């Protein structure tokens with residue numbers, strides 16, 4: 171059995187950030203990754219300015235191999251059934267278009283932690299002063315003993331299931347899938363990430379250029395038909411945007427836990443087990459999850475260090491320290507913050523004000539109709555209540571967290 175100070179599950183961005191803080195503090199840190207590194211990660215790779223700053227400040231300038239073509243992204247273009255496009259540039263200029271296979275591996279190496287790839291987390295027992303972790307390395311059972319465990323294992327987190335077995339049943343699950351097409355003709359600006367607020371197309375519809383091909387992605391409640399959804403969007407792009415694409419060569423998809431950050435229902439762990447990154451529920455507007463994965467990962471890592479220095483329970487430290495990231499993420503979904511603050515990293519209110527009164531009315535009507543698609547999840551009332559409470563407090567209630 172290997173004994174370490176901190177064991178991190180998941181060699182992704184949250185795992186790299188958590189590892190960096192622990193290694194910097196002199197803690198023996200091992201990261202478990204179920205896949206062989208460098209590993210593929212389904213992602214558009216559009217990094218927010220804040221995520222970009224984090225990478226530079228913590229890991230240094232990105233190597234060229236960590237970028238797709240086009241190598242940067244200027245911002246986001248929203249599309250609506252009224253066909254009025256709304257383009258927004260990121261504050262501070264374009265950001266890198268990450269190739270997750272290489273950017274994540276680069277960050278993991280720069281963290282300085284020891285990595286055990288092809289090693290899957292299977293389960294754990296928290297004994298109060300240490301945690302026993304069971305894993306399988308290339309199929310063989312291995313055991314670790316750690317003072318603290320950080321689960322940075324993404325949306326379908328097994329670490330969460332090992333401490334809260336019923337959690338996956340408590341939230342709605344979505345499927346997102348994308349297909350990669352050769353381009354016949356594509357008038358969509360390759361410098362922008364394109365997103366459709368269109369209720370007939372699905373809960374999450376996007377397209378962008380990558381390495382000479384065009385990605386068409388669809389997201390919907392789990393159980394629907396990917397083929398049919400994708401065919402419909404491809405046809406819509408052809409009819410309304412004159413996008414002509416050849417047959418797709420590759421496709422991929424995964425389950426997503428979209429929702430907890432809208433309604434402040436995060437999972438931060440139990441006892442000596444911390445949860446971080448997207449596993450907690452952190453996701454920014456338009457599904458941007460890398461910046462909050464990096465920041466929450468760093469906070470989880472710092473909480474472990476602080477708890478040791480101060481002799482305090484690690485959960486108590488983490489929950490106090492993570493409040494700032496909760497505030498930042500959940501503010502992005504708060505209608506009052508959207509209307510009167512600047513919670514996003516591209517200027518939506520300014521883009522809207524550039525339109526005529528009539529166009530603004532059409533865009534807001536289409537946005538409202540799109541939001542009605544989410545009515546069945548009963549998030550509207552919770553978001554409104556949270557926005558009201560936020561008027562009188564500096565953050566969001568920790569009582570709603572697991």
Ligand SMILES: Cc1cc2nc3c(=O)[nH]c(=O)nc-3n(C[C@H](O)[C@H](O)[C@H](O)COP(=O)(O)OP(=O)(O)OC[C@H]3O[C@@H](n4cnc5c(N)ncnc54)[C@H](O)[C@@H]3O)c2cc1C
Pocket residue numbers: 179180181182183184185202203204205209211212213214215216217218289290291292322323324325327328346347348387424426446447448449457458459460461463
């Ligand atoms: C289609 C799509 C497009 C996206 N586009 C963007 C975008 O453009 N910009 C953006 O910011 N975000 C985007 N996201 C979201 C972003 O990819 C995630 O929010 C982010 O990667 C979360 O990082 P993480 O470190 O929390 O976990 P993940 O990146 O999910 O990594 C978890 C890691 O844990 C490993 N793991 C899982 N289970 C185990 C186990 N049992 N044992 C060991 N290892 C395990 C996985 O292999 C993986 O390496 C997109 C997501 C999808 C699905």
